[in-house]
Amino acid sequence: MSKIFVAGIGAVSPAGWNVAALRQALDKGEPLPTQPLMRPGWEKPLSARLVPNPAVRPEFLAHPRLRRASPITHYTASAALEAIASLRANPAAKNFRLGIVVCLQSGCVQYSCRFYDETLKNPATASPLVFPETVYAAPTSHVAALLENVVLAYSIVGDPSAFLQGVALGAQWLEEQRVEACLVIGAEETNWITADALHHLDRSAIIAAGAGALCLCRDEKFSTGVELSAITDAHTFSARLDRPQAAQAMRGQLGKIFPGELLCDGQGNSPRTDAAERAAWKDWTGPRLSPKRILGEGLMAAAAWQCVVACDVMAEKKFASASVSLVGSNQQAIGARFVRADFDISHLSAAVPTGNIRP
């Protein structure tokens, strides 16, 4: 049985176009400002946390495949490139076969709405350039073309908890030696229709967009010092297992928590939506980080941010282990634990930052 390590992390979020911006926003601990999002037929806009324009146009956007791509592809590509940067810079990893798993919930909503709108107006003039960008697999395809050495690629659709299924799939491909490294990316873009839909389901939530990426590898020498320790079963919601019970089952499988462990949970500011997860972790007395409270409801991207943040605090040696709790909206609950590969207990909680990490 191989160990699986994290070789790099990447993020695009309402805080900016890299992990440093995400870290800074979470350290500050204040919810990011919202932007108005107009929806047809309404005078009052909805609120959203959108990804700001990058300070400098990313070089990768010059790639021919990305010229017409939608924002979700830009986010996916940026997070992927950041996560794989150190591996690509290492000559020993030059010939690595790469896998990518892109996880999505809403997917390519901007071009889907645009194309469907054109169809309703006059299908004879609907743009053939837009339609291909509407499929769930478009970001995966573009990023595979950008990275060039991708030999395996899946696009997984699900609620946000499916991000950890993507991580497990990447681990499986590594274990089977079908690839030497695997990028697992969670990404979303947003527009008025996703904000509108979320408003129907959870009025307290603020829609957000972005992406998060983990680059997994088998060889410790390429790692950031973070190791994947466990992913629970997928506790699927069913007639016999409701959402709170699934959350409890996930919590139970993660078992005893290490002293000083960080919990990266998926709580936002929605009492009803958060209730199941809150109940599952009611015994938790350790430090806790809730990225959604700062960044918003980024759906699959938010799940990826949780994992990115968990890995980041360990790479920064702020914690020796971190649990990630994903209680999805309509599919399942899954949890994971990442640990520092060296697991030096002397570093535990020595540098718990203030801000959003709540003891």
Add this chain to the structure above:
Amino acid sequence: MLFPLTPLPDTPPRVVITGAGIVTALGLGWKLNAAGFRVGRRAFRPVELFDVSRQRAKIAAQVDLPKTLPPSHLSQRQLGRLDRAGKMLVLAAQEAWQQAGWEAADNLPLVLGTTAGGMTLGEAYYRQALRQPARQRQQATRAIYYQPPVQARLVFDALGFSGPITIISNACASGGNALGHAWDLIRTGQAERVVAGGYDALGEMVFSGFDSLQALSPTVCRPFDAARDGLALGEGAAVVNLETLESARRRGAEILGELIGYGTSIDGHHLTQPHPQGSTTLSVMKQACATAGVTPGEIDYLNAHGTGTALNDSSEALAISEWAGQRAATLPVSSTKASIGHLLGGAGAVEAVVCLMALREQWLPPEIEFETPDPACKFPIVHQPQDARVNVVLSNSFGFGGVNATLIFRRWA
């Protein structure tokens, strides 16, 4: 636990199929579909589900759904929330489940491929939000039920089982990848039994999309014909129950066929066009043969992706010709999209069931409108109904975005 992974078995178990369900425009269930595919019946008709008056193409292989679904554990409320795609999925799953005779369990993986899930609900949401923004009725329900995992959970509820859900959306390779992923789960010891399939319903947006690309045939869909002028869309679903040979034998189950090989990779050439030489297709077929331990010479029939577009068919033909080598001259090939259209996320799963039919009933599905082969075809296209000795078959599926999947099945005798 999903991780640490279950240790890989020393010898991967053999994977057999003990249940198969299918819904296409040829009909509901194995019998009607087998009868149709056996003679190459074409199931196209004018689209009635939405307005196509301003589209180039006007026909598709539209499924006649029953007014009421067969009895299941679904409540009236749940039934009322199923869209076309969900209904076809549940129908196919019911048939497969009954045929397999499985007992319900709480940890039975379900792997599905789809490109659009409940897109028709998404379309309805959009239209209402745009045209009647103040009207909220049904919008929350649509926002939930258009999502593929929710449709998958309805399969659970209908049949009384539960387990982890994986939705693969590798465009038109999704169904093939779903079966391949299920095969992986069993071979790597992560599951003993898996339900897998693919589904997609006709929808206005997707129809318009292919029409805008001028990919739809305004005449007749004729895969690999030199005069081909595009694909035809269809809709449908197929679900299969896969299990280890040991499990099937333990239960004394009837075995429909064995899944012996799977290959998948990605072609980074273009978002919508395959590499002109079919290089990834070639490597994926080789990969599937390697895992199956068979050579092209042992393949008795090849169910091609064969969409009927100029680019797909020439690329696939070159790849098949190179992969098959000398065998190409006698290798029977056909695309069943000539009968039922392109089912997108459902295609790979439906075509897998067609392969099982060919293996079980010893015939080859013809393309009856086929006339003149494309020059790239070094292989014969099955264009007349024919009985044949069929022991091993290969099925190709390719998708927008470049994911290719190949499955290889063996007759169970």
